[in-house]
Amino acid sequence: MLRTIFLLSLLFALSNASVQDFCVANLKRAETPAGYPCIRPIHVKATDxxxxxxxxxxxxxxIINAAVTPAFAAQFPGLNGLGLSTAxxxxxxxxxxxxxxxPGASEVLFVLxxxxxxxxVSSANAVYVQTLKPGQVMVFPQGLLHFQINAGKSSASAVVTFNSANPGLQILDFALFANxxxxxxxxxxxxxxxxxxxxLKGVLGGTG
Incomplete structure (x- = not known):
């Protein structure tokens, strides 16, 4: 009987344990490696x-005839701490x-x-290239060099998602010539x- 009461008490306690469902970014505070600090739940709105x-x-x-519109925690506070982002x-x-x-995430590309x-390009220098049409998806494994080029005569667009709130970015040309x-x-x-x-240093603004 005592054992049954103990188990019921434990179950009740666990069912009422505090769970942090989200951590909406407090953009007034500095970002850390773990993300932004949370704003108080009482101040969270649906629009977050x-x-x-x-x-x-x-x-x-x-210069690249392209644009990237990010939706990371800094632009989309509700993503903070959830381990994902998009652009x-x-x-x-x-x-x-x-x-x-x-360096910090794999990427999925969805052509609109x-x-x-x-x-x-894999770490074994194998190359995987595909021309994608609207509705098709391609994945780029974490840390591997990759690219996207408009293959048509009209504008193209896509949405990318990452399995990290902070995927990181290093562009090869800029890393070599823009410093x-x-x-x-x-x-x-x-x-x-x-x-x-x-x-190339002159074109990309590098010195040295």
Whole structure:
């Protein structure tokens, strides 16, 4: 009898245990590796769990003829702490999302409009490339170099999702040429000639 009472008491206690369902980002506080601090639940609104920015095409008037509209915790506070995020890609004709990697997440690409050629390179240097039509999906494993290019003559768009609130981003071209790494070191580590390296540094705003 005592054992039964104990088990019932334990079950009752567990059923009433405090569970933190969400952690809406307090954007007035600094972000940490674990995300933003939570705002108090009493201040949470339904609109914190809604983001409308992906419905508007991004500005593709730039060097890559493409735009990325993020919906991370900084733009979409309700995502904070949930281990996921999303973004919109817009590619004008000849638009490209250059070779890049997300150190902290795998990515799923869902094509909305147009035609997009996408691919990634494995750690064994195997190449996987596919031209995608609206409704098709492609996955890019975490940490691997990948890209997206507009494969048609009209604009293309897609939505990407990540299994991390902070997937991270490193664009290969910018990592090589948009910084202060001395040109001779870039030449020595890429097998490119000095003229090409200096030209690319000039285009992308690098020095050295």
């Amino acid at each position: 769990f809604v983001f409308s920015g992906l419905g508007t095409p991004g500005n593709t008037t730039n 919109r890609l817009d590619l004008a004709p000849k638009g490209v999302i250059p070779m890049h990697t997300h 409009t147009g035609s997009i050629t996408a691919g990634f 202060s790494l001395p040109a001779e070191l870039v030449v020595g580590t890429t097998f490119l000639d000095a003229t090409t390296v200096k030209k």
